[in-house]
Each structure stands twice: as C-alpha cells, then as structure tokens.
Amino acid sequence: MDALVFADPAAQPLLKDIQTYLTTVVAPIANRIDQQRSLLSASLQALGNLGIFRLAVPKAMGGLGCDCRTLWHLSLQLAQTSGALAFLVAQHQSALGMILEHPEGNVAQTYLGDLMKGQVLIGVSFSHLRHNSVDLQAQPTSEGYLLRGTLPWLSGFQHMTMFVAAAPLPDQRILFALMPLINAQQAGGGILHLSLPLPLAAVPSTQTVQAEVVNWLVPPEDVVGISEADWMIVRDRQQLLRGSAAPMGCTRTSLQILAESADAKDLYHHFRDRWQRLYDQIQGELENINPPYHAQLRAAAIHLAVQAAQAALLTTGGSALMLSHTVQRLYREAMLYTVSGLNAPVRHALMEDLLLEKGSH
Ligand SMILES: Cc1cc2nc3c(=O)[nH]c(=O)nc-3n(C[C@H](O)[C@H](O)[C@H](O)COP(=O)(O)OP(=O)(O)OC[C@H]3O[C@@H](n4cnc5c(N)ncnc54)[C@H](O)[C@@H]3O)c2cc1C
Known part of the structure; x- marks a missing residue:
C-alpha cells in the first residue's frame, strides 16, 4: 500500500513525482545521505521544490488538504527510503503545522506561501515542553517577548534558515516564536548561541544542535502565536x-x-x-x-x-x-x-x- 492509493486525485501527480524521486534518486544514495549534510540538503530542497509541503496544508489555505491516511503512508515511504530525510521533512511539516494553528499571525501572513513551496525551510524546537522544569522561558515586555534559557534539541542547522521555538509564558500559556537558525546577536544585546552539530549515532547529517538563548527579543512580527498551557499534552495525544x-x-x-x-x-x-x-x-x-x-x-x-x-x-x-x-x-x-x-x-x-x-x- 502506498500514499497514492488513498490520495485525492488533485494530489496524485505530486505524490507520483515524490515517489519517483525517492526510488530513483534518494534510495540508491540513502546511506550517504545519512552521513553527508550536502546530500541531505539537496534531497530536502528537491522534495520542497516538487511541492511536498503543500500536501498537508488545507485547501482553503492554498494546499492540497491530504487526509491523515495519505500523510501516514507518505511518512512511511519517506522513512522506508531515508530516515534522515524523513526526519527533516517532519521538522518542517511540524513547524508549518504550528504556524497554521495561528493563520492570522504575522508569521503565517508573511511566510506561508514560501514555506509551502519549500523556498524557506524551517526547523522546530519544542520537545523541552515535555520536561517538568522547562529549559526556555518567555517574558512579555513593552517591545515584544524576551526569551531566556536553553534548547536541548534543534535539528536542521545549515539545512534550514529559521526555526519555531516554543517557550512558556509566566501564565503557563505557550509562546511560539520565529528565530534564525544561526548564531546571532541583536543590537539590544540578545544572543542566540548554537552548539556544534551533536556527534550523533543516528541521522548525523540532520545537524542537530543545542542552543543557548540569552535575552533574545522576539518582536511582534516574529510572533507565530500563543497557545493554551496544555498544547503539548494535546499534541502528543494527537500524534x-x-x-x-x-x-x-x-x-x-x-x-x-x-x-x-x-x-x-x-x-x-x-x-x-x-x-x-x-x-x-x-x-x-x-x-x-x-x-x-x-x-x-x-x-x-x-x-x-x-x-x-x-x-x-x-x-x-x-x-x-x-x-x-x-x-x-x-x-x-x-x-x-x-x-x-x-x-x-x-x-x-x-x-x-x-x-x-x-x-x-
Ligand atoms: C537526533 C534527534 C534530533 C532531535 N531533533 C529535535 C528537534 O529538532 N526539535 C525538537 O523539538 N526535538 C528534537 N528531538 C527531541 C526528541 O523529539 C525527544 O524529545 C527526545 O529524544 C526525548 O529525549 P529527552 O532526553 O529530551 O527527554 P526525556 O527527559 O527522556 O523525556 C522523554 C519523556 O519521558 C518522560 N519521562 C522522562 N523520565 C521519566 C520518568 N522517570 N518517569 C516518567 N516519565 C518520564 C518525560 O516527561 C518526557 O515526556 C530530537 C531528538 C533526537 C535524538
């Protein structure tokens, strides 16, 4: 069984192209993609150019609105071919999903088109929300939100240009903020310091890093949105x-x-x-x-x-x-x-x- 069997006719040509690309280009070099960043980047970009990130986006927002069965089978086929590629596709999809939860937000309005076309690739860092003592915290200020703390997991360094960070606010709701996926310093003193890619035993080419965030100011235009305090619990249940x-x-x-x-x-x-x-x-x-x-x-x-x-x-x-x-x-x-x-x-x-x-x- 593959994703094509379940897909809406409008999504079938794209799914066919993706499958052809996976079997003819990715599968023969999957072991090298696992180890070499440049090969993984090229494959991720090629899938983005084909239009893979349109599949999960609702039709009303310009996507192809595939159902969960089609998307489940697509994930299976990606992982069957290359775990590293499947992993980074999932990171971009997750970030895109978070932005779609706040369609009226500045980030959705500015980036949605480019994110769907794969012209801008973004990662995500939210797994720390599962920890009892959360590593990253957000504080509202007159200019936006100030982020402080550490991010233990962030994949996609040198594959993606930005990422969505999740940080609890003092009232326990969760702020989602767009940040650059690069070492950066703000004029006001904010610092984003990324570690070297972690020496991982699995999917090393995903270039997974840790980040230290020192007084990083998130201006209103970089706010993805704010969700309820139980966002992580609800999401985990759904996933x-x-x-x-x-x-x-x-x-x-x-x-x-x-x-x-x-x-x-x-x-x-x-x-x-x-x-x-x-x-x-x-x-x-x-x-x-x-x-x-x-x-x-x-x-x-x-x-x-x-x-x-x-x-x-x-x-x-x-x-x-x-x-x-x-x-x-x-x-x-x-x-x-x-x-x-x-x-x-x-x-x-x-x-x-x-x-x-x-x-x-
Ligand atoms: C290669 C790699 C890349 C990754 N990339 C990303 C990324 O880009 N973005 C991102 O957000 N995350 C990423 N992750 C994180 C990943 O999704 C998981 O969150 C992480 O692997 C879980 O391990 P942990 O040590 O962080 O959590 P743990 O501390 O082990 O916790 C995992 C879960 O178990 C529970 N738990 C832990 N100890 C106990 C206990 N004693 N009793 C009961 N429950 C307990 C915790 O509450 C939590 O729900 C990445 C992980 C890996 C390995």
Whole structure:
C-alpha cells in the first residue's frame, strides 16, 4: 500500500513525482545521505521544490488538504527510503503545522506561501515542553517577548534558515516564536548561541544542535502565536499514531533485506506477518480520535523496527557493522524512533513491552 492509493486525485501527480524521486534518486544514495549534510540538503530542497509541503496544508489555505491516511503512508515511504530525510521533512511539516494553528499571525501572513513551496525551510524546537522544569522561558515586555534559557534539541542547522521555538509564558500559556537558525546577536544585546552539530549515532547529517538563548527579543512580527498551557499534552495525544509510520517504514526496508537472504525464510515470514498484522491494526485506528491505547500501537511499531533491524543484522553478518551498510543505518534509525517524540505514555508502553518480553522467558 502506498500514499497514492488513498490520495485525492488533485494530489496524485505530486505524490507520483515524490515517489519517483525517492526510488530513483534518494534510495540508491540513502546511506550517504545519512552521513553527508550536502546530500541531505539537496534531497530536502528537491522534495520542497516538487511541492511536498503543500500536501498537508488545507485547501482553503492554498494546499492540497491530504487526509491523515495519505500523510501516514507518505511518512512511511519517506522513512522506508531515508530516515534522515524523513526526519527533516517532519521538522518542517511540524513547524508549518504550528504556524497554521495561528493563520492570522504575522508569521503565517508573511511566510506561508514560501514555506509551502519549500523556498524557506524551517526547523522546530519544542520537545523541552515535555520536561517538568522547562529549559526556555518567555517574558512579555513593552517591545515584544524576551526569551531566556536553553534548547536541548534543534535539528536542521545549515539545512534550514529559521526555526519555531516554543517557550512558556509566566501564565503557563505557550509562546511560539520565529528565530534564525544561526548564531546571532541583536543590537539590544540578545544572543542566540548554537552548539556544534551533536556527534550523533543516528541521522548525523540532520545537524542537530543545542542552543543557548540569552535575552533574545522576539518582536511582534516574529510572533507565530500563543497557545493554551496544555498544547503539548494535546499534541502528543494527537500524534501517537502518526509517529508509528516511520518505524513501520524502517521495518519494511529491513524486510526487503531479510527477503534477499536465502537462509532466513522463516525470519522473513515471521516479521512480514507481524508487520502486516500491526499495519492492519494501525489502519483500523487512523480515524479513531486519540484513545490512550494508541501509545501501545506506537510502541509495538518501534519494537518491531528494532527487532526487524536486528534480524537483518544477524542475516547480514559482520559487514552490517560497516557504517556504509544499509542494515547498520536501519538499526540506528530504529534507535532514533525509540526516543524521538518520546512522551510519558509512549515511554511507559515501551517499558511495559520490554518487561512482558522478559517475563516470557
Ligand atoms: C537526533 C534527534 C534530533 C532531535 N531533533 C529535535 C528537534 O529538532 N526539535 C525538537 O523539538 N526535538 C528534537 N528531538 C527531541 C526528541 O523529539 C525527544 O524529545 C527526545 O529524544 C526525548 O529525549 P529527552 O532526553 O529530551 O527527554 P526525556 O527527559 O527522556 O523525556 C522523554 C519523556 O519521558 C518522560 N519521562 C522522562 N523520565 C521519566 C520518568 N522517570 N518517569 C516518567 N516519565 C518520564 C518525560 O516527561 C518526557 O515526556 C530530537 C531528538 C533526537 C535524538
């Protein structure tokens, strides 16, 4: 099954172009894209130029208004081809989604067209909102908002020109502010200091950094909008199932490797059947609005990706330890899916699964 099957006719030509690009250009160099920033940047830009960022935007705002089933399958296909590329596409989509939550805001009015066309690429930093003591804080002033603190995770350095930062206000509501994704100093003394790209084991070419924010003034024109205090909790609940697409895509590529191994037929059938059962379960739930057990489906998708990559590793042997090997990349991407977008319900469901497995021996 692919995104094309579910898409509105208006989106089909674009989805076809994206699929052709993924299979003919990205797939053959996916292991190099994982390691080389310039290759990842070129692929991201090419997808942007094709129009990938129009797919999720509502028709009323100039987009193609694809439904969640089409978008879930597109995420799967991206992750099946390249985890690093899928990750940065998701970052831009997330930032775009936040801007669309505030369509009357200055940022939406100024940038929406360019963001949809991929002419401006932006990252996002909001995962710190899940921490009890939030690292970044916003203070209203007569000139706008003053930001202070640290951002522990920000992907897209040297791929994207700006990012949306999320910071709680004194009344607990959340301010979303547009900031440059570059070291910067303001005339009034504000400083944005980015670390060097973190030496990551997975998706290093995404150039993920940490940032220190010292008295950064957000003027009114850079305010994306303000949301309610429970924004992160509501969002996490809505995204539980969406986050299952990438590990399911990762598993599909491990399955291709298992299928090619002459002495792993049993393993291949075992994982193919597990994938199909979980896929059917997830498909049956995509329109179901956020029941808590979606965390278990997400956890099952993550565990399946880890185990299928391990099976592919086993059948490949020592060469799978070469950084340039596809299995090596898949194993590291499965590790990424274990922690990215991690929230308390998913963490709990993952731990439960591990405890159950332990108990079954
Ligand atoms: C390569 C990479 C790139 C990333 N890029 C971005 C980015 O561009 N933008 C962005 O916003 N984020 C990004 N992230 C962050 C990512 O989405 C996750 O938020 C992060 O990996 C979770 O790990 P943590 O250590 O930050 O959180 P943790 O502190 O481990 O917390 C994760 C969740 O578990 C809960 N938790 C932790 N400890 C406990 C406990 N003892 N009991 C109960 N619950 C607990 C927390 O409340 C939270 O909900 C990136 C992460 C990685 C690895």
